[in-house]
Amino acid sequence: xxxxxxxxxxxxxxxxxxxxxxxxxxxxxxxxxxxxxxxxxxxxxxxxxxxxxxxxxxxxxxxxxxxxxxxxxxxxxxxxxxxxxxxxxxxxxxxxxxxxxxxxxxxxxxxxxxxxxxxxxxxxxxxxxxxxxxxxxxxxxxxxxxxxxxxxxxxxxxxxxxxxxxxxxxxxxxxxxxxxxxxxxxxxxxxxxxxxxxxxxxxxxxxxxxxxxxxxxxxxxxxxxxxxxxxxxxxxxxxxxxxxxxxxxxxxxxxxxxxxxxxxxxxxxxxxxxxxxxxxxxxxxxxxxxxxxxxxxxxxxxxxxxxxxxxxxxxxxxxxx
Amino acid sequence: xxxxxxxxxxxxxxxxxxxxxxxxxxxxxxxxxxxxxxxxxxxxxxxxxxxxxxxxxxxxxxxxxxxxxxxxxxxxxxxxxxxxxxxxxxxxxxxxxxxxxxxxxxxxxxxxxxxxxxxxxxxxxxxxxxxxxxxxxxxxxxxxxxxxxxxxxxxxxxxxxxxxxxxxxxxxxxxxxxxxxxxxxxxxxxxxxxxxxxxxxxxxxxxxxxxxxxxxxxxxxxxxxxxxxxxxxxxxxxxxxxxxxxxxxxxxxxxxxxxxxxxxxxxxxxxx
Numbered sequence: 001x002x003x004x005x006x007x008x009x010x011x012x013x014x015x016x017x018x019x020x021x022x023x024x025x026x027x028x029x030x031x032x033x034x035x036x037x038x039x040x041x042x043x044x045x046x047x048x049x050x051x052x053x054x055x056x057x058x059x060x061x062x063x064x065x066x067x068x069x070x071x072x073x074x075x076x077x078x079x080x081x082x083x084x085x086x087x088x089x090x091x092x093x094x095x096x097x098x099x100x101x102x103x104x105x106x107x108x109x110x111x112x113x114x115x116x117x118x119x120x121x122x123x124x125x126x127x128x129x130x131x132x133x134x135x136x137x138x139x140x141x142x143x144x145x146x147x148x149x150x151x152x153x154x155x156x157x158x159x160x161x162x163x164x165x166x167x168x169x170x171x172x173x174x175x176x177x178x179x180x181x182x183x184x185x186x187x188x189x190x191x192x193x194x195x196x197x198x199x200x201x202x203x204x205x206x207x208x209x210x211x212x213x214x215x216x217x218x219x220x221x222x223x224x225x226x227x228x229x230x231x232x233x234x235x236x237x238x239x240x241x242x243x244x245x246x247x248x249x250x251x252x253x254x255x256x257x258x259x260x261x262x263x264x265x266x267x268x269x270x271x272x273x274x275x276x277x278x279x280x281x282x283x284x285x286x287x288x289x290x291x292x293x294x295x296x297x298x299x300x301x302x303x304x305x306x307x308x309x310x311x312x313x314x315x316x317x318x319x320x321x
Numbered sequence: 322x323x324x325x326x327x328x329x330x331x332x333x334x335x336x337x338x339x340x341x342x343x344x345x346x347x348x349x350x351x352x353x354x355x356x357x358x359x360x361x362x363x364x365x366x367x368x369x370x371x372x373x374x375x376x377x378x379x380x381x382x383x384x385x386x387x388x389x390x391x392x393x394x395x396x397x398x399x400x401x402x403x404x405x406x407x408x409x410x411x412x413x414x415x416x417x418x419x420x421x422x423x424x425x426x427x428x429x430x431x432x433x434x435x436x437x438x439x440x441x442x443x444x445x446x447x448x449x450x451x452x453x454x455x456x457x458x459x460x461x462x463x464x465x466x467x468x469x470x471x472x473x474x475x476x477x478x479x480x481x482x483x484x485x486x487x488x489x490x491x492x493x494x495x496x497x498x499x500x501x502x503x504x505x506x507x508x509x510x511x512x513x514x515x516x517x518x519x520x521x522x523x524x525x526x527x528x529x530x531x532x533x534x535x536x537x538x539x540x541x542x543x544x545x546x547x548x549x550x551x552x553x554x555x556x557x558x559x560x561x562x563x564x565x566x567x568x569x570x571x572x573x574x575x576x577x578x579x580x581x582x583x584x585x586x587x588x589x590x591x592x593x
Contacts, residue, residue, distance in 0.1 A: 047495060073503065074499050075502055077499075081499050090593050100497070100500055102500075142500070145501055
């Protein structure tokens with residue numbers, strides 16, 4: 001059980017986190033670049049000292065701002081950290097890397113390596129591995145330490161998307177087997193949703209919202225959260241603003257009630273199997289929105305959208321375009 | 322088949338011409354650097370070497386030099402390694418000040434180092450008095466020879482070792498720490514193996530400097546004779562031809578370790 005309530009001062013802003021992670025639970029922290037995601041993980045792993053608060057793992061207070069000298073040494077925390085750079089030791093073979101943690105049992109290491117599809121690579125040098133293989137080795141190595149918590153700092157972001165997603169699946173399985181909890185930081189909403197039981201939205205060092213991965217997207221608490229979880233449309237009328245998610249902006253017929261908003265198609269860009277359509281609002285509404293549609297409409301044509309499903313925010317909140 | 326445009330052609334021939342000039346320059350420097358060694362070998366006959374080395378006590382300066390240099394190397398390794406590591410990781414306050422301290426002996430002429438050492442550890446100084454209480458004198462003793470060698474050679478090791486440590490990715494040390502290693506175990510299992518090629522080069526250069534130390538030695542450790550001092554004294558007393566065999570011995574003893582270390586280091590670098 002991780003119970004963290006702490007702050008770490010950075011040059012530009014203070015990064016804070018107040019969270020409890022149950023044993024075996026997976027939490028994702030989603031935020032743009034520079035939001036302080038890596039700092040959070042480094043604080044939990046013991047790489048940076050706290051400026052306020054403390055971090056508990058099970059019954060141990062592993063970090064405290066009041067008595068940093070008594071912080072648990074990072075090697076004794078049983079907290080793993082996977083980063084984009086797998087950090088394999090280039091002077092050791094794959095098997096020697098996996099057996100690196102003091103007390104690692106070679107028999108167990110070989111078995112874990114085999115489970116991760118690394119059987120033929122045990123005597124290879126890290127320099128000869130592909131990015132995906134290197135990350136598997138790093139994961140295998142971390143699992144030899146009887147982990148209580150695995151921190152993942154966008155470890156697969158430099159790999160191609162299908163491979164990254166596959167490796168997240170491998171991590172999930174490994175965590176289920178070991179019973180360790182995990183904190184993943186990422187800027188990819190889809191990765192956060194695929195991996196985690198809960199998602200926290202981080203912006204400039206502060207958690208804005210935390211909850212079920214789908215709930216956070218469907219019911220963002222603020223316009224800022226909405227903008228961070230993929231809302232790409234902002235329509236203003238009077239003193240409130242509607243946030244529109246491109247995947248939820250399904251067009252309706254013009255005759256389906258008074259509440260519909262009409263917009264004119266001003267841009268069409270292919271987006272995978274769908275097309276991303278940009279519209280400008282007409283009538284009482286001011287602003288633009290995007291919709292992902294199966295069929296490309298005519299440029300300049302008019303589409304209708306029912307706004308009931310869109311979250312509504314006070315107009316005083318900033319509008320992001 | 323496409324024909325490359327004229328500009329590309331002329332550019333590539335331009336590169337070839339400049340490469341040629343650079344090669345000639347490099348060859349000249351290489352020959353010039355090896356020249357003294359070739360001249361030494363050309364002026365030595367097997368008979369002169371044998372007769373010089375058959376003289377009674379001919380090998381004593383060699384023994385003195387090797388022993389003093391080994392002790393100097395051990396001292397430098399012991400005291401210089403932590404300093405080099407802290408410098409490389411930027412963990413020292415006022416880092417520029419430390420760097421200046423290390424570079425200063427490198428920039429100071431060895432004769433001047435010898436003079437300054439007299440002022441620092443000579444018999445009439447507080448340090449000299451403290452040393453005399455444990456029966457050490459830093460003037461014309463084996464201890465003084467080791468001291469002079471340490472002062473002449475230490476910057477080569479500290480600067481070389483700092484560069485070697487700086488080339489080790491700190492994230493690898495962090496990874497070792499997260500996997501359960503303490504500072505010392507991380508240093509032993511990750512930092513040193515990865516810095517080893519650079520450390521070997523630094524040690525090799527340091528060994529050669531210690532074996533060849535002369536300027537400071539001349540001032541504070543005229544006795545006991547090490548090889549460089551033996552060469553100097555023989556040259557003064559008996560002339561060039563008598564000194565040359567000792568020069569050969571110095572080269573034969575001082576060079577294999579550095580050359581071997583350089584070869585191993587470049588091989589090891591390729592594997593990392």
